[in-house]
Amino acid sequence: MSYAEQMARxxxxxxxxxxxxxxxxxxxxxxxxxLVLPPASFKVDLPVRDATGQWSxxxxxAANFRWLMEHHPLYxxxxxxxxxxxxxxxxxxxxxxxxxxSNFAFDYSHLEPLQKKYDITTGIGKDAHFAPDYQIGLDLGxxxxxxxxxxxxxxxxxxxxxxxxxxxxxxxxxxxxxxxxRLAAAADDxxxxxxDPVRKSNLxxxxxxxxxIAEARPETFREAVQWIAIFNMASRTYNxxxxxxxxxxxxxxxxxxxxxxxVLTDEDAEFYCFCLLLNDPHxxxxxxxxxxxxxxxxxxxFIILEAAAKLKSSCNLTIRVWDGMDRSLFRRGVxxxxxxxLGYPRFSGDKALVEGFMKNGYSAELARQRxxxxxxxxxxxxxxxxxxxxVKINIAKVFEVAFSESDSWTELEANYRRHFAAAVKVxxxxxxxxxxxxxLNEPELLLNLLSHGPIEKGRDVSHGGAMYxxxxxxxxxxxxxxxxxxxxxxxxxxxxxxxxxxxKAAVAANFEGEDGERxxxxxxxxxxxxxxxxxxxxxxxxxxxxLNGEIAGRTTPHGFKLxxxxxxxxxxxxxxxxxxxxxxGRKAGEPISHGANPLPGFRKDGALxxxxxxxxxxxxGYGNTxxxxxxxxxxxxxxxxxxxxxxxxxxGHFKMGGTLVNINVVDAEKILAAxxxxxxxxxxxVRVTGFTAYFNSLSPAFRQLxxxxxxxxxx
Amino acid sequence: xxxxxxxxxxxxxxxxxxxxxxxxxxGLRTSVFLKGCPLRCVWCHNPESQAPEIExxxxxxxxxxxxxxxxxxxxxxxxxxxxxxxxGGGVTLTGGEPAMQLGxxxxxxxxxxxxxxxxxFDTCGFAQWTVFEKLLSIVDLxxxxxxxxxxxxxxxxxxxxxxxxxxNLRRLDTAGAKSWIRCPLVxxxxxxxxxxxxxxxxxxxxxxxxxxEICPYHTLGLEKFAKFGRRVPGSVxxxxxxxxxxxxxxxxxxx
Numbered sequence: 001m002s003y004a005e006q007m008a009r010x011x012x013x014x015x016x017x018x019x020x021x022x023x024x025x026x027x028x029x030x031x032x033x034x035l036v037l038p039p040a041s042f043k044v045d046l047p048v049r050d051a052t053g054q055w056s057x058x059x060x061x062a063a064n065f066r067w068l069m070e071h072h073p074l075y076x077x078x079x080x081x082x083x084x085x086x087x088x089x090x091x092x093x094x095x096x097x098x099x100x101x102s103n104f105a106f107d108y109s110h111l112e113p114l115q116k117k118y119d120i121t122t123g124i125g126k127d128a129h130f131a132p133d134y135q136i137g138l139d140l141g142x143x144x145x146x147x148x149x150x151x152x153x154x155x156x157x158x159x160x161x162x163x164x165x166x167x168x169x170x171x172x173x174x175x176x177x178x179x180x181x182r183l184a185a186a187a188d189d190x191x192x193x194x195x196d197p198v199r200k201s202n203l204x205x206x207x208x209x210x211x212x213i214a215e216a217r218p219e220t221f222r223e224a225v226q227w228i229a230i231f232n233m234a235s236r237t238y239n240x241x242x243x244x245x246x247x248x249x250x251x252x253x254x255x256x257x258x259x260x261x262x263v264l265t266d267e268d269a270e271f272y273c274f275c276l277l278l279n280d281p282h283x284x285x286x287x288x289x290x291x292x293x294x295x296x297x298x299x300x301x302f303i304i305l306e307a308a309a310k311l312k313s314s315c316n317l318t319i320r321v322w323d324g325m326d327r328s329l330f331r332r333g334v335x336x337x338x339x340x341x342l343g344y345p346r347f348s349g350d351k352a353l354v355e356g357f358m359k360n361g362y363s364a365e366l367a368r369q370r371x372x373x374x375x376x377x378x379x380x381x382x383x384x385x386x387x388x389x390x391v392k393i394n395i396a397k398v399f400e401v402a403f404s405e406s407d408s409w410t411e412l413e414a415n416y417r418r419h420f421a422a423a424v425k426v427x428x429x430x431x432x433x434x435x436x437x438x439x440l441n442e443p444e445l446l447l448n449l450l451s452h453g454p455i456e457k458g459r460d461v462s463h464g465g466a467m468y469x470x471x472x473x474x475x476x477x478x479x480x481x482x483x484x485x486x487x488x489x490x491x492x493x494x495x496x497x498x499x500x501x502x503x504k505a506a507v508a509a510n511f512e513g514e515d516g517e518r519x520x521x522x523x524x525x526x527x528x529x530x531x532x533x534x535x536x537x538x539x540x541x542x543x544x545x546x547l548n549g550e551i552a553g554r555t556t557p558h559g560f561k562l563x564x565x566x567x568x569x570x571x572x573x574x575x576x577x578x579x580x581x582x583x584x585g586r587k588a589g590e591p592i593s594h595g596a597n598p599l600p601g602f603r604k605d606g607a608l609x610x611x612x613x614x615x616x617x618x619x620x621g622y623g624n625t626x627x628x629x630x631x632x633x634x635x636x637x638x639x640x641x642x643x644x645x646x647x648x649x650x651x652g653h654f655k656m657g658g659t660l661v662n663i664n665v666v667d668a669e670k671i672l673a674a675x676x677x678x679x680x681x682x683x684x685x686v687r688v689t690g691f692t693a694y695f696n697s698l699s700p701a702f703r704q705l706x707x708x709x710x711x712x713x714x715x
Numbered sequence: 716x717x718x719x720x721x722x723x724x725x726x727x728x729x730x731x732x733x734x735x736x737x738x739x740x741x742g743l744r745t746s747v748f749l750k751g752c753p754l755r756c757v758w759c760h761n762p763e764s765q766a767p768e769i770e771x772x773x774x775x776x777x778x779x780x781x782x783x784x785x786x787x788x789x790x791x792x793x794x795x796x797x798x799x800x801x802x803g804g805g806v807t808l809t810g811g812e813p814a815m816q817l818g819x820x821x822x823x824x825x826x827x828x829x830x831x832x833x834x835x836f837d838t839c840g841f842a843q844w845t846v847f848e849k850l851l852s853i854v855d856l857x858x859x860x861x862x863x864x865x866x867x868x869x870x871x872x873x874x875x876x877x878x879x880x881x882x883n884l885r886r887l888d889t890a891g892a893k894s895w896i897r898c899p900l901v902x903x904x905x906x907x908x909x910x911x912x913x914x915x916x917x918x919x920x921x922x923x924x925x926x927x928e929i930c931p932y933h934t935l936g937l938e939k940f941a942k943f944g945r946r947v948p949g950s951v952x953x954x955x956x957x958x959x960x961x962x963x964x965x966x967x968x969x970x
Contacts, residue, residue: 532734532794607735609743609795645737648802652743655797 003271006079007310010278013077014313018697019679027699032314033236034280036085038073046093053095056105058168058443058460062175065090065238065445069175072237074186076206078199081222081275082229083183083206091127091239091442106437111430118398118423119578121571122430123391127442128241130461131373132450133382134250137231138224141217142180145449146173152455162458165443169455172445176234177214184210221254221264225272229279235446236280243373244282244316245381247273248301249290255300266303273307281314285371287329288320288350293368297326305329308344309336315344318372321654322350334643334650341665348372348625349654349661356659357623360470360553360561367623376567376595376625376660377472382451385466388624389474389569391431393423395543396477396579396592399484403507403583408500409493412485421550424473428556431471435560439463469560472624475547476568476575479593479602482529482543483584486536490526494535498522503583510581510588524585530598530614537614544618552622565624566596596626608649616656625659671695675707721826723786727819730764730780730811732791735798740835740856740895742804745792747823749808750780751815753841755874756862757948758901760936764811773944785822792827805833807858814842817849824853837897839873840880847883847892856925857894859884863905864913872904872950881917888921896924898968901932902952902960911967929964931956 017036024037047067048060055064068090075085094103104125115122140148149169156162184207191203209226218224228250235241251273258264286301308317319333333345350368357367357378370378377388402415439460447461448454454465491498498519506519527534544566551564568575576591584599593599596615603610608630615628630649650661674681678696695703731748739746751767752759759765763772769780792806799805806827813820813836824834836850837858861884862877863869869877887894896918900906918927933955940947 533790603734604731605733605735607733609735609745609798612798613794641737641741645743645802648743648798648804649735651801652795652798655801 003267003274006271007274009079010077010275011312014278022697027697032281032697033240033242034085034278034314035089035236036075036087038087042073044068044088044093049095054103054105055094056441058165058439058445061090061238061443061445062168062171064093066171066175066178068237069179069234070182072179072182074183076183076186076190076203078190078194078196078203080278081202081206081272082226082279083187083210084179084229084233085279086233086236088237089240090237103441104437105441106433108430108433111426111433114422114426115430117401118419118426119394119575120423120427120430121390121392121394122427122434123387124430124434125438125441126387126390126434127239127438127444128235128243128447129374129377129388129390130384130386130447130466131243131245131371131379131381132231132235132241132447133452134228134231134245134450136382136450136452138218138227138250141213141215141227142173142177143215144217146170146177146215149173149449149455152458156458159458165439165448165458165460166455168443168445169448172238173449176230179234180210180214180230184208184214218254221251221258221269222272224251224254225276229276231446231450232280232282238446239442239444241447242280242282242316243379244284245373246286246288246296246371247284247304248286248298249296251304252298252300255303266299269300269303270307270310273304274310277304277308277311277315277317278313281316283316283318283373283375285318285320285348285373286345287325288348288371289322289324289354289368291365291369293324293364295324295326297329301326301329302332305332305336305345309340312340312342315342317345318348318660319345320350320372321347321650330647330650331643334646337663338642338646338665341667343662343664346372346663347650347654347661348378349658351654352619352621352657352659353378353623353625356619356621359622360563362468370623372660375569376474376565376627378623378625380468383466384468384470385461386470386472387431387434388472389567391427391472392474392476392567392569392571392575393420393427394477394575394578394592395420395475395547396480396575396582398423399477399481399582400579403484403504406500407504409488412488417546420546424550424554427473428471428554428562431473431560431562432556432558435462435469435556435558470563470623471556471560472563472565473551474565474567474624475543476566476571476595477579477592478540478543478566478596478618479529479599480579480582480584480586482540483526483536483599484582485539485543486529486534487523487526487583487585489535489539491522507581507583511585520585520587523583528598528602530602530610532603532610532613537617540614540618544620548620548622552620563622563624564620566618566620566626568592568595594629597629609652612649612653612658613656616653616658619657619659621657627660627662628653628658630661630663671707675703678703721785721829722822723784723789723826725785725819725822726782727785727816727823728767728769728780729783729788732788734791734795736807739807739809739837740805740858741833742802743795743798744804744807744835745795746807746809746837747788747792747813749810749813749816749820752810752812752839753815753875754812754839756899757872757951758899758904758932758936760933760939761811762936762940762945763943767811767815770943772942774942777942779943785819785826788823789826789830792832793830796830796832799832803833805835805855807835807837809837809858812839812841814838814846814850817842817846821849821853824850828853828855840883841875842879842883844883844886847887851887851890851892855893857887857892858897859887859894860897860899861914861918862899863910864917865905865910868905868910872901884921888923891923893923893925894921895926895928896921897928897930899930899932900956900960900964902956904950904952906960906964908967911964915968915970927968929961929968931961931964 046064153166187207194200218227287297354367406412443460459465511520529536529540572591580588728750736744763779835856836854
């Protein structure tokens with residue numbers, strides 16, 4: 001039996017699991033996450049719930065998590081190098097959970113009127129969205145973490161807060177340890193009934209590895225991979241955390257040691273990486289500079305990349321592109337992207353990210369360690385708390401408020417600035433509120449363990465435990481607002497073909513009626529953001545200056561640093577529903593624009609170079625991203641020089657200040673066919689925003705959006 | 716006047732400027748489409764580019780062509796300089812036949828050339844030799860169309876004789892100009908085995924050809940004939956070239 005056969009069977013099972021998930025859970029506009037459904041007979045009976053189905057505080061979270069780990073169904077696949085799959089999200093088991101609004105045990109109704117007015121995604125009560133440092137766990141193992149925690153508890157004996165937190169951490173660690181032992185026993189049982197010698201020996205090794213790493217620190221490559229997977233699954237189960245790390249550097253020491261000892265081949269290493277990536281599409285970075293500025297690309301980077309190439313499933317791997325890099329890693333990444341057409345790997349631009357993050361007052365050494373480990377985001381593993389990607393201001397809504405109060409062009413900009421400042425103020429107050437209360441609402445029991453500080457200081461990472469606080473605020477709806485300002489400037493101010501009052505009336509009436517449609521067409525056909533040299537292009541840059549003016553280098557009222565970005569996540573539909581008609585010709589309720597991207601149809605030729613230039617021009621530039629969502633059609637991908645051309649596009653974008661590029665290679669025919677009957681293409685993966693998702697897991701409205709964008713933007 | 720002595724105010728008629736083009740020469744390019752063509756190919760896929768003047772479509776309110784200055788076009792061309800550098804690309808003057816607006820085209824080519832932007836010139840080759848002589852020093856690459864070696868057929872399908880076209884290409888080649896030869900092939904019209912064989916022999920006799928490309932016939936031009944009030948030539952196929960056609964052409968031309 002070869003690894004290729006094992007991989008094929010594992011992939012087939014993953015596709016089948018995705019199909020079943022789709023059937024039972026319906027459409028989800030999220031990452032795939034690698035979650036597997038529990039047996040239908042399994043009943044969750046958490047020990048701590050109040051009368052309303054809620055719980056909060058470290059003790060309750062710990063007790064419920066430990067229960068879940070002690071009872072968690074055991075998933076063993078004799079073809080897999082890794083034991084276990086995760087099946088639940090504890091954080092979503094509180095009654096009345098919604099993705100868009102977390103349960104929160106504290107009342108923030110004093111902030112809500114303004115948050116609603118500006119359609120702010122507050123981040124209050126949101127969890128994870130910062131990066132763990134796996135090195136801590138790999139060095140200590142669960143046993144070492146337990147000792148570290150117990151020592152801290154002794155040190156903080158007089159500090160009730162710290163003692164409660166350490167008690168909770170103890171329960172969390174014991175829960176993971178028990179679950180790991182149960183997995184080991186299950187693998188052992190399975191081995192006894194397995195006839196195939198290869199599978200039998202794999203199961204025996206799986207059992208040995210799990211017994212060992214349930215407490216001891218991992219020492220071999222396979223043990224390290226299983227340890228990372230165990231942490232990932234436990235952390236997912238706790239609160240969906242999906243941040244990975246610099247995977248090549250984390251695994252390299254084990255790889256080199258095992259290779260030197262003659263107990264590991266490159267094929268083994270590739271297979272173990274394949275299983276790790278299959279287990280869960282955590283966000284990993286490979287390549288890029290080390291803290292001292294030397295290139296981190298190693299044989300390990302290539303092994304991980306080849307494992308990802310063979311995965312042909314949902315995967316979130318980012319290659320850091322920089323001047324001192326091994327270009328063959330970049331080239332191979334683009335080849336895989338174009339060859340597999342599955343939306344990965346992605347590429348991050350080191351220059352702008354490092355120089356940008358340093359503007360917040362950090363050193364180059366630290367900035368280089370801030371890596372791509374989330375949907376749109378960078379984080380310092382184990383060092384910072386960020387609320388990345390969960391705090392957003394819908395600037396289309398801010399514009400709507402400003403526009404409705406304006407009776408002239410000159411008032412409009414002033415009103416926008418005033419309302420945007422008010423929106424940032426209430427957002428920042430919300431962040432402070434979150435930081436005040438989140439440790440009681442939902443402490444980060446798993447991520448605390450792999451952070452530098454929470455155990456040492458006896459404080460939850462969200463409540464003073466982290467080394468740095470760099471709180472993200474993203475703007476959403478850039479192109480809608482830039483095009484709206486641009487359309488009015490062009491048609492009303494420059495050409496005088498419409499009056500401000502005419503535009504206002506038509507927008508208020510949602511462009512109904514014959515004259516409304518005439519006005520709408522005139523506005524819609526004005527020069528767009530992305531075309532190059534238009535009023536809307538200048539407004540997009542100005543909107544970025546306004547964003548930076550209120551956020552970059554500023555702090556919350558309590559003094560926590562803020563960092564701006566442009567990103568919409570998968571929320572273009574939800575944000576759009578909250579906003580009436582806008583002067584770019586968009587009707588009420590239609591989706592807003594995507595991240596920093598221009599709107600589809602921004603140029604007749606849809607030029608990728610024009611998109612790259614526009615998106616580079618609106619980078620806030622403080623270390624957080626404004627990603628470029630690039631759709632490449634089959635024509636370009638089939639071009640014999642396609643790899644060079646895509647590399648040139650990415651290089652050019654990064655040279656101009658770009659931060660992150662997510663690429664979908666469009667096979668338009670296939671996507672249209674899948675849109676008609678999603679079940680025909682259960683393996684079709686598209687990149688939705690920063691993440692990849694199975695096309696058939698998306699809701700029909702989202703599929704429609706992807707299809708429309710892909711078809712229109714295809715070169 | 717520009718700092719390079721190019722007349723930026725010179726005006727011409729352009730019907731499109733496309734950025735981020737991955738065909739029409741090496742790397743990522745900006746293609747500037749100049750209006751007007753001396754040929755009337757029955758298979759033309761841009762029939763709206765044939766007449767030199769700005770024209771309005773018959774069936775829609777579309778307008779084809781706008782008058783622009785060299786400076787305005789260069790503003791657009793400059794936007795992608797970073798990508799020309801990262802990809803080995805540049806600007807491509809195409810059309811129509813860019814040599815039809817020689818003054819404008821050469822001013823544009825000079826402006827780009829003097830800024831270090833690679834210039835490709837997409838031509839049907841039907842112009843006086845003095846035209847190409849003038850372009851030699853400011854064009855980095857000629858994208859040269861070769862449609863048919865048979866003189867009678869060439870006249871039938873394009874409306875002009877091919878002697879001048881072949882002669883210009885020989886002279887350009889002798890002068891050391893780099894070229895990519897592009898052959899628009901249309902099933903049943905110019906793709907017989909003997910057509911292909913003579914193309915091959917001729918192209919092989921040239922020394923500075925860097926690349927030879929087949930442009931397989933497609934039918935996207937057909938509806939544009941009607942749109943711009945022209946009669947669709949009766950002899951042109953109504954279905955695009957098949958992959959079998961392309962395989963056969965490649966077999967003969969690249970053998």
